[in-house]
Amino acid sequence: MSRFGLKTIAFAAMLAITGAVLATAAGAQDYPIKPITLIVPWPAGGSTDISMRAIADSASKVLGQPIVIDNKAGGGGTVGPATMAAAAKPDGYTISQIPITVFRLPLMQEVSWDPAKDFTYIIHLTGYTFGVTTSAESQFKSWKDVVEFAKANPGKVTYATPGTGTSLHIGMEQIAAMSGIKLTQVPFKGGAETNAAVLGQHTMLQADSTGWRPLVDAGKLKLLMVWTGARSPNYPDVPTLKELGYPMVYDSPFGVAGPKGLDPKIVAKLHDAFKKAVEDPAVIATLAKYDMVxxxxxxxxxxxxxxxxxxxERKVINSLGLAKK
Structure with missing residues (x-):
C-alpha cells in the first residue's frame, strides 16, 4: 500500500476516534434526551416501590424527562442491580436502587457482580424503619413471648423476610444469637408476600419494612418491635431493639447507582436531580408515611x-458463621 493510502487510513481513523469522543461529550452535555429507566428491585406496592416512585417523579421534573420504574424483584433485592450491571449501557438511561444486600450477598455466596467494580454510585437517599409483626390472632403478645416459646421449641418459630441476605434476615439471626434461640427464616420476594405469609399465619412472624403499616393500623397485625434508634412516632408504645436488650439499630440505608463506566457529567446531573427530589416536601411527606427520612x-x-x-457487614457475616466457604 502507498504511503498516501496509509496516511488516508490513519486520518480516517483519527476522524472516527475524534467523532466518537465528540459524540460522547455531546451525549453527556445534552443528557437526558429520552426517558430514564429506574430499576426498583422489589415488587410493586411495597414501601421501597412507593417511595422510589415519589422520588423518581420529583427528579424527573428536574431532568425534564420521565423516569420509568422497572420492578425487578428477587434475590433479596439483588436481581435488578445484577441485571443492570451485566447488560445496561453506561449511558445514564438505566439506573437502579441499591439495597445493602448488593454489598452483603457476595460475602455469603458466589454472585455475578462485584459491588466495588460493577457500579457507578450516584447518590445515597434514605433508609427504612424495620419491624417484626405477628398476626393479631397469634399467641405472641410481646417479643418476650416469642423468646420463651422459641426456647421451649427450637426452630419452630418461623419468620418471613424479603429474602436471604437482606438486613431483615441478618438482623433476625443476630437477635436469635443474642437471645440464645433458633429461628427459621422463610424468604420471599418482597413485602406483599411477607404480609400475606404472616397474615395467613403461614409464618409465625414477619420481619420487614413498613409495608406492614396498613395492616398494623387496621388491627390485623401486631407490631412487636422496631429496629430504629428511637421509638417510632407512629407507634410510641412499641419498643426498640435497644429497649429489649439488643444493642443494635438497623435501617438498611440505600441509594442509586448506574452501571460501571458512567460519565461523571451524567452522574452529576443525576445526583443533582435526586438531591432536589429528597428535599421536595411532597417526597418527604411520602417517606414519612413509611417512617423513612x-x-x-x-x-x-x-x-x-x-x-x-x-x-x-463482613464482620457481622463472619460472626454469624454465614460467610461463603
Missing part, C-alpha cells in the same frame, strides 16, 4: 460508605 450522601461520600458498610 432523607439520609443524603453525595457521590463521593456514598462511595466511601460502600467501602465502610462492606467491611462492617
Amino acid at each position: 432523607p439520609n443524603y450522601k453525595n457521590t463521593e461520600d456514598y462511595r466511601k460508605f460502600v467501602v465502610e458498610v462492606t467491611e462492617s
Whole structure:
C-alpha cells in the first residue's frame, strides 16, 4: 500500500476516534434526551416501590424527562442491580436502587457482580424503619413471648423476610444469637408476600419494612418491635431493639447507582436531580408515611460508605458463621 493510502487510513481513523469522543461529550452535555429507566428491585406496592416512585417523579421534573420504574424483584433485592450491571449501557438511561444486600450477598455466596467494580454510585437517599409483626390472632403478645416459646421449641418459630441476605434476615439471626434461640427464616420476594405469609399465619412472624403499616393500623397485625434508634412516632408504645436488650439499630440505608463506566457529567446531573427530589416536601411527606427520612450522601461520600458498610457487614457475616466457604 502507498504511503498516501496509509496516511488516508490513519486520518480516517483519527476522524472516527475524534467523532466518537465528540459524540460522547455531546451525549453527556445534552443528557437526558429520552426517558430514564429506574430499576426498583422489589415488587410493586411495597414501601421501597412507593417511595422510589415519589422520588423518581420529583427528579424527573428536574431532568425534564420521565423516569420509568422497572420492578425487578428477587434475590433479596439483588436481581435488578445484577441485571443492570451485566447488560445496561453506561449511558445514564438505566439506573437502579441499591439495597445493602448488593454489598452483603457476595460475602455469603458466589454472585455475578462485584459491588466495588460493577457500579457507578450516584447518590445515597434514605433508609427504612424495620419491624417484626405477628398476626393479631397469634399467641405472641410481646417479643418476650416469642423468646420463651422459641426456647421451649427450637426452630419452630418461623419468620418471613424479603429474602436471604437482606438486613431483615441478618438482623433476625443476630437477635436469635443474642437471645440464645433458633429461628427459621422463610424468604420471599418482597413485602406483599411477607404480609400475606404472616397474615395467613403461614409464618409465625414477619420481619420487614413498613409495608406492614396498613395492616398494623387496621388491627390485623401486631407490631412487636422496631429496629430504629428511637421509638417510632407512629407507634410510641412499641419498643426498640435497644429497649429489649439488643444493642443494635438497623435501617438498611440505600441509594442509586448506574452501571460501571458512567460519565461523571451524567452522574452529576443525576445526583443533582435526586438531591432536589429528597428535599421536595411532597417526597418527604411520602417517606414519612413509611417512617423513612432523607439520609443524603453525595457521590463521593456514598462511595466511601460502600467501602465502610462492606467491611462492617463482613464482620457481622463472619460472626454469624454465614460467610461463603
